[in-house]
Amino acid sequence: MLRRWTAIVRRRAVVSMLLLSLPGHGIGPDLQLESQLPNVAAHSPAARAAKRLDDASPADRARVDAxxxxAGPDERPYLIEALAAGHSAEDVVTFARLIRGKRPEWLRTHLSLIDPDGPGRVTYRGSPVRQADDTACGPMTILMARAMTDPLYALNFTTTGSADPSDASVAQFQARLTAEEHRIHDATNRFWPERLGSTPAGVGNELNRHADALGARYEPHVVTGIGGKSGLRDAVDAADSAQPVPVLIGDRIPRHYILLIGRDAADLLVYDPARARVSRISEQSFLDGKLDALRFRHVFAVITPSP
Structure with a gap:
């Protein structure tokens, strides 16, 4: 647990320092981290937040910079993520007041539904964060991808209201989670029967409705035939850049979605919405399209962010 918490703090500190180092946002020393970490900077919340600040009015830019x-060092990365997700200057200022003085553990558990830095159970106040029914794995991966990239979206589930920072009860949290899964399922299955799950195209279309918040548009890629290896490599590259990737897996036929969320040393990390768990898988096994460790033998499709 200590190692995982240290990794979270380190990652969010890098996000914060990256913004401080970007030209035109000199609220800290010129750390030049974007040149040292080009892959992170290219898709990082810091780079996207800096672009939004550049496009903002002088008054809004001054308010956000101030x-x-x-903000405290634990709070600032979440504010940067909120700005990167497309929230207005007013929303960011209000959000800052809401989380001011909160302990790091509160920030982590309320502003990100998933821990992308190590394996383990995914819970809210001890209650598993899992799909609502057997056909909701696709919608749940979409929900978790958004919660990873937009702390205000996550906050909708974990508190009693945007103006009230008190904790949502487990019952409130689960009710909101289920309602959002059903909403997403309806959106992804306009023509495809919901009892058959969600298609990769439907998952991609729903992600693209939130492309600004996610920082990229998503495209589905079938990976079982000729040329499929490139899609798997694109998925790994996205995970290395902290961009979540829905993955469709199964045995003889596609059966289940998981979410590729990052890596832990040489292994990849995936969230399984059926088990409410983040697990390690071998990168080579994933690139070979084989996921025996997750009870399914094959990768059928990935929905990856565009470069």
Whole structure:
């Protein structure tokens, strides 16, 4: 647990320092981290937040810069992520007031539904964060992908209201989670029967409705035939850049979605919405399209962010 928490703090500190180092946002020393970590910087919340600040009015830019400068080191990365996700200057300022003075553990458990830095159970106040029914794995991967990239979206589930930072009860949390899964399922299955799950195209289309918040548009790729290896490599590259990737797996036929969320040393990390668990898998096994460790033998499709 200590190692995982240290990794979370380190990752979010890098996000914060990256923004401080980007030109035009000098609320800290010029750390030049974007040149040292080009793959992170290209898709990082910091780079996207800096672009949004550049496009903002002078008044909004000044308000956000002042808010970031006044925020504590544990709070600032979440504010950067909120800005990167497309929230307005007013929303970011309000969000900053809401989380001011919160302990790091509160921030982690309320502003990100999943821990992308190590394997383990995924819970809220001890209650498993899993799909609502056997056909909701696709919608759940979409929900978790959004929660990983937008702390205000995650906050909708974990508190009693955007203006009230008190904890949602387990019953409130699960009710909101289920309602959002059903909403997403309806959106991804306009023509495909919901009892058959979600198609990769439907998952991609729903992700693309939130492309600004996610930082990229997503495209489905079938990986079982000729040329499929490139799609698997694209998925790994996205995970290395902290971009979540829905993955369709199965045996003889496609059966289940998981979410590729990052890596732990040489292994990849995946969230399984049926088990409410983050697990390690071998990168080579994934690139070979084989996932025996997750009870299914094959990868059928990936929905990856565009470069």
């Amino acid at each position: 808010t970031l400068a006044a």
